Amino acid sequence: MSHTQESQNTLDGILNAISKCKVQHNQLLKEQQDLSRARDDQEDLAKQFRQRIVKLRISLEEDDNNQARDVDSERKKIAALHDEESRLKREIQRAEEELQLEEESTHHLKQQTNVSTAAVPEKKVVFTGVTGDGANTLNFDVKPHIVFPMEEGTALITFEDEEVAQKILSLREHKVDLGEDCAITLEAKLVQLLVPCQVEMDTEVCSRRILVSNLPKKVREDLLLDKLEIHFAKSKNGGGEVEDSDMLHDSGNVVITFTENNIAKGLTDKQYHNVEFEKGRKHSVKVTPFLNGDITSFQTxxxxxxxxxxxxxxxxxxxxxxxxxxxxxxFQKTSNGGGEVDTFLYNPLGQHTLALFEEDCPTEDQSQ
Incomplete structure (x- = not known):
């Protein structure tokens, strides 16, 4: 009996021990789970910190790059300001040099304008009874002479009436009957020319030349030039050694060139000179400055x-x-759309012709 009781006690002890072990095992499992969760939490936290470190590192690198760019940009701005300062200094220096040149040019122009307003070539004029509009008056009247190279197999026809020309252009193609069962078809085209519309010139009084006007009409050209050279070569007449003399046939005036620069001004200041073209007879000529000109602007x-x-x-x-x-x-026939022809110029195949165009001056019944 005591042995059975002892066995019972031993079994209960084992069961109790097993229960205790189970409790301990459960506690250990729970602690293990808690530790595992804690470990996972720590790993998540570490991961977050690592990600944050990466973000902070990237942010710091971006800040460094931005700062470097800003510093570089500011340096470039400073360099640009230095360049601008240097450029402005050069501009100021150039402006001062240009101002000095302008002042010298102004002084030179003032000297040029000191030429008397009366110092223009002598020219006979007369009122013909024609009036004009003063609003359209120009300082200079330029009459262009335009050379037009004609192509082979073409013709230029000028009508008296502009409306006829426009009608011929509007018809464009024209069949011309040449007789003997022969006809040709021509094409009418508009003539467009490049003409000057504005010319600007810089003029300067020549120190070696004079312009002689109001010359006698009945003296031969060679004799006229000889007499002028002889007269203006004499120092008693205020002249000097003559290098050359030229007749300007368009105006009838003469240009005399001296070898020295100090002769022309004294002669132009006096203006009127009595020159002996025939023995015992003197003729009063007018001496004015000769202007050299350079075209500075030419617009067409x-x-x-x-x-x-x-x-x-x-x-x-x-x-x-x-x-x-x-x-x-x-083209004279109205039935063909034509009218009165002013001029007609034909350039056949195999030939070269240059047509000269001049200004079409308006009349009372016709505008340009």
């Missing part, structure tokens, strides 16, 4: 010829004079 524009039409595509089917007459007759 396209100008359409209102009364002139270009005819193209003309074959060499007849003799030049015969074909020109037939073409002119065709």
């Amino acid at each position: 524009r396209l100008s359409a010829c209102g009364r002139t039409v270009l005819l193209t595509g003309i074959p060499a089917v007849k003799e030049q004079e015969n074909l020109q007459d037939l073409l002119e007759i065709h």
